[in-house]
Amino acid sequence: MKITKKSGLFLMLLIALLAFISCEKLQELLTTISGNVENEGAAVSGAFILALNGTGDAYAELGNVDELNESAFNALSTVIKGFDLASDANGDYTATLLSGGTVYMVTIKDDGSEELDSFDLVGWFGDVDSIRIPDPADTIGPDIDTITVTYTIPQTVTIEKGADTTGIDIEHLLEYWLLQKVQGYLPK
Numbered sequence: 001m002k003i004t005k006k007s008g009l010f011l012m013l014l015i016a017l018l019a020f021i022s023c024e025k026l027q028e029l030l031t032t033i034s035g036n037v038e039n040e041g042a043a044v045s046g047a048f049i050l051a052l053n054g055t056g057d058a059y060a061e062l063g064n065v066d067e068l069n070e071s072a073f074n075a076l077s078t079v080i081k082g083f084d085l086a087s088d089a090n091g092d093y094t095a096t097l098l099s100g101g102t103v104y105m106v107t108i109k110d111d112g113s114e115e116l117d118s119f120d121l122v123g124w125f126g127d128v129d130s131i132r133i134p135d136p137a138d139t140i141g142p143d144i145d146t147i148t149v150t151y152t153i154p155q156t157v158t159i160e161k162g163a164d165t166t167g168i169d170i171e172h173l174l175e176y177w178l179l180q181k182v183q184g185y186l187p188k
Ligand SMILES: [Ca+2]
Pocket: 110, 111, 112, 113, 114, 115, 116, 117, 118, 119, 120
């Protein structure tokens, strides 16, 4: 009886140890990118965060995104390498990637339509810059006013499989229609 109890205890310890080891292994396999989303100094909560294929043009990759929900993101696996469905109240996010690689991190604060369209706020991870463009509101020529728009130059992040990259902060968001306008004036 005593021996059975002892071996029972040993077995339990062994199972606990094996469970612990497999947890550790799983942790090693998870590839994550985390950071914070803010716009003009304020945390942005409830925003989608997408890790887009970083081997092509950032805007072209974003152009493939239409529906904003988990099943649409999963279906677009050649473009979307990982995602987080919502940044938290502090603007913090953690996106899980299926493998390592090079990605662009983009955030989309949907206006509620569940599709990427004009009035969604969109922001890239990268260097914040500014550009002067013709004022879209000024349609009467010949002297078109100009406006200065702050935008972000998308920057790639390369992450190894199983690594956890932190501090990938997105600092500035723009309405998608204006971002698309800016895109037309960027140097190629
Ligand atoms: Ca929308």
